[in-house]
Amino acid sequence: DQQVKQNSPSLSVQEGRISILNCDYTNSMFDYFLWYKKYPAEGPTFLISISSIKDKNEDGRFTVFLNKSAKHLSLHIVPSQPGDSAVYFCAANDANAGGTSYGKLTFGQGTILTVHP
Amino acid sequence: EAGVAQSPRYKIIEKRQSVAFWCNPISGHATLYWYQQILGQGPKLLIQFQNNGVVDDSQLPKDRFSAERLKGVDSTLKIQPAKLEDSAVYLCASSLVEAKNIQYFGAGTRLSVL
Numbered sequence: 485d486q487q488v489k490q491n492s493p494s495l496s497v498q499e500g501r502i503s504i505l506n507c508d509y510t511n512s513m514f515d516y517f518l519w520y521k522k523y524p525a526e527g528p529t530f531l532i533s534i535s536s537i538k539d540k541n542e543d544g545r546f547t548v549f550l551n552k553s554a555k556h557l558s559l560h561i562v563p564s565q566p567g568d569s570a571v572y573f574c575a576a577n578d579a580n581a582g583g584t585s586y587g588k589l590t591f592g593q594g595t596i597l598t599v600h601p
Numbered sequence: 602e603a604g605v606a607q608s609p610r611y612k613i614i615e616k617r618q619s620v621a622f623w624c625n626p627i628s629g630h631a632t633l634y635w636y637q638q639i640l641g642q643g644p645k646l647l648i649q650f651q652n653n654g655v656v657d658d659s660q661l662p663k664d665r666f667s668a669e670r671l672k673g674v675d676s677t678l679k680i681q682p683a684k685l686e687d688s689a690v691y692l693c694a695s696s697l698v699e700a701k702n703i704q705y706f707g708a709g710t711r712l713s714v715l
Contacts, residue, residue: 488643516702527605527692527706528644573643577702587632587701588657591643 487511488576490592497599503561505595507574510555514576518589519548519559522571531572532559564599571596603627605707607693613713619681622710626674626695632656634704635668635678636692644692650676651698680712688714 489508497503505519515536520528534541534548534557541548547560561568574592606625614620626633632651636644647666649657652673661668665684670676680687690711694704 518702520706525708527694527708529706530703533702575643587634587649587696587704588646589644589702589704591645593641593643 485510486593487514488574488590488592490572490574490595492595493593494596494598497564497597499566499599499601500563503559503564503568503597503599505559505561505572505574505597507557507559507592508555509557509576511576511578511590512555513578514590516577517548517550517557518575518577519546520573520575520591522573522594528573561597564597566599566601569597569599605693605695605705607691607707607710609710610708611711611713613715614683615715616685617682619679620683620712621677621679622691622693622712624676624678624693624707626676626693627705629697630695630705631673631698632696632701633670633676634694634696635676636694636706638690638692638709640689647678683712683714685714688712 487510518533519531521531522528532543532546534550550557571594573594575589608623634649635647638644647661648668650670653670668678690709692709694706696704
């Protein structure tokens with residue numbers, strides 16, 4: 485049972501254009517969402533997050549949108565740069581669970597983003 | 602600030618052999634995680650420690666996998682005996698207790714079981 489899904493295995497975008505990466509989840513208890521970026525031969529690095537009390541969070545070129553009713557979130561990168569080429573993972577957590585659940589991230593399968601010069 | 606250190610980077614073994622991975626978290630991070638990432642999938646949490654105690658090992662195949670963090674700093678993950686399906690990247694991560702959602706990952710150990 486995959487609770488976090490990234491249905492697009494890959495995305496190709498021209499430099500300077502917008503990249504939109506999508507993520508869907510099924511567990512209604514999830515209330516904190518994160519995006520991680522991974523370069524080859526490196527571990528994932530935290531990029532941006534959003535709590536379920538918000539519907540948008542922005543950090544420079546990166547914006548995450550959350551639609552709780554649709555159980556959907558998206559990451560927008562504007563403008564896209566060749567250095568953004570990486571695998572992007574969506575992750576979710578039930579931050580209010582406390583105890584053993586807090587910190588237990590559930591990851592999607594990842595989307596490979598390629599930004600062409 | 603030094604990141605999460607893992608060794609070895611690569612390991613090739615035959616099935617039924619044993620293998621161990623080592624992790625040194627970021628200094629001051631009391632929470633440590635081991636993840637398994639199979640090719641084409643996202644990381645899956647195997648075990649979570651806080652200091653030297655296990656917080657969650659519900660997804661650890663305990664018949665063959667074991668992990669310890671004896672002094673609350675370094676950690677080792679062991680597989681004995683290994684199966685073909687254990688081929689994966691094993692990632693270690695650490696975080697502050699008060700910010701467990703922001704986890705910092707090491708580069709991982711790529712295990713190939715032949």
